[in-house]
Amino acid sequence: MSNAEKVAEHAAGGCVGALALMLGDPTGGTVAVAGSLAGLALLARTTWGRERDAVAARAALSARAAVADCRDYATADLGRVAVLLSEAQIDPLTPEDLIAVVQGSETYRLAAPLAGVLRARIRFDGDSAANIALVRVALESAMSACCADSTFKNDLQTLLMMTSVRQNDAVLATLTEMRGSREAAERELGRREGLLIGLVRPIAQGVDDFDTAIRELERAVGIAADLERQAMMPSNLGDQVNAVLRRMQEQNRAGDLDGAAQTVDDALGELEAEKARLLDAAVEQQILRRDAGAAATRLWQRRQLDLPEGADRFEALRGLQDEWYVRGRDKGLNFDLEVAIRLAGISRNGAQTSDQRGAALNDLGNALLAMGRRETGTDRLEEAVTAYHDALRERTRARVPLDWAMTQNNLGNALRTLGARETGTDRLEEAVAAYRDALREWTRARVPLDWAATQNNLGNALATLGEREPGTDRLEEAVTAYGEALRERTRERVPLDWAMTQSNLALLEVAFFDKTGEASRLEAAEGSCRAALEVFEAAGASHYVGMVREAQAAIAERRGRPGQVSDRDGVGA
Secondary structure, X not given: OOHHHHHHHHHHHHHHHHHHHHHOXXXXXXXXXXXXXXXXXXXXXXXXXXXXXXXXHHHHHHHHHHHHHOOOXXXXXXXXXXXXXXXXXXXXXXXXXXXXXXXXXXXXXXHHHHHHHHHHOOOOOOOOHHHHHHHXXXXXXXXXXXXXXXXXXXXXXXXXXXXXXXXXXXXXXXXXXXXXXXXXXXXXXXXXXXXXHXXXXXXXXXXXXXXXXXXXHHHHHHHXXXXXXXXXXXXXXXXXXXXHHHHHHHHHHOOOHHHHHHHHHHHHHHHHHHHHHHHHHHHHHHHHHOOHHHHHHHHHHHHHHOOOOOOOHHHHHHHHHHHHHHHHHHHOOHHHHHHHHHHHHHHHHHOOOHHHHHHHHHXXXXXXXXXXXXXXXXXXXXXXXXXXXXXXXXXXXXXXXXXXXXXXXXXXXXXXXXHHHOOOOHHHHHHHHHHHHHHHHOOOOOXXXXXXXXXXXXXXXXXXXXXXXXXXXXXXXXXXXXXXXXXXXXXXXXXXXXXXXHHHHHHHHHHHHHHHOOHHHHHHHHHHHHHHHHHHHHHOOHHHHHHHHHHHHHHHHHOOOOOOOOOOOOOOO
């Protein structure tokens, strides 16, 4: 075996063993600590069997390729690196290490930080920079292969959330309220290990954003606590029904027919209250199970109990769908968007007219688009495009011109998001066409702010096209679109919208610089960034502050100062 192969094998086996030990020792505690990476590798090979051994083989292949491609490969002492990875005495990974590496991170990208923890525990004794770099590359590539394994990935995310929940103030506050003291709450966490695992697993496996997962978990714990409180409430429904029937019999025998009717009406009212209580519990149970379809069905059943006589049931269903859509969109709760998608489907299936079908399909597209923007794939975005096209068959320009324009703008947003993820320009061209169609009815005179928002979106699509095409014609068109938007999006009238368009202008100026090399473009970009940042910071809009900071970093990088270049992603409206 060559030294390069030894480096790859030691790195792979050590990473697999470190993860397996952190996730749990299936021998029941007979293997307490592996003192070296070689010991961890042996642990993985002898204790966790063929499944982990297969992961180690894939990790070794990955590490071997990464080592060969490393720029330090030619100057590093491969024999010394192999010894370092084989004999280094290290502490094993712990759940606390797992928590530490994701603090401040927006995703479950664990491989490089975990590899960094292992590397930091290796003692380098006068080793060259090339040797140290090769150790880093070998460990990171091996750990990436391990974390890509579905079993490891799911177990890591579950362990991460289980460790987090014990430190989570919101969860402890919920249990403290139930149990009367923090000490009692902490004991409750220990007693409810099975429940917590049941709540954590589907969230950890279905949500890629760590902060979103914690928010989902906090709500799930609160719902579980609420279900427990409901279970403690008394109910004697069977005895109640029998008593009502006996009372009605007595009243009828006495000739009090009106009294008997009132008795049964009163009882039915009480039964409705009991039914509402059961449906509330059913909704919460489906949320815990993360079954969006069942939750949507129960939510609509529950809402119908509260509808007054003669209420517009279609609009009531749309209102319910909008509640879940807005909460999911604005609070980062993916499950709420999943429920909104299902509610929009119920609305679409129950629609009776073209207006209703068009509205339901537009709502469905909006929920799919919001979800698709959070996912790495494009399936939801494609579904959103289909939903908007179907809506436009119902919302024709001749019959409902403003609704038609709204859906055209939404279609443009979905196409632009798809186009930004693809290498070609077809989707972006379609997005430009959709925005321009929307502007045929969403005119400045009729709906000035909607017109301005569409001009901003059109500018974003044109700017992305301009970056991919030779010349600056499209970029010039984007300048025109943003300028039009700012005619209505003034700082005094809509400061946040004005700042969004200013930040888009900054990115556009950077794109001009990349094509022309004109230094004045970077000056203009910096001016737009400063203006936007002033508004965003005053409003506490941290997300947009971060986007402007990225634009400033791109400007700094182009001027030769340290900075981070980020792909262009204009702020939509």
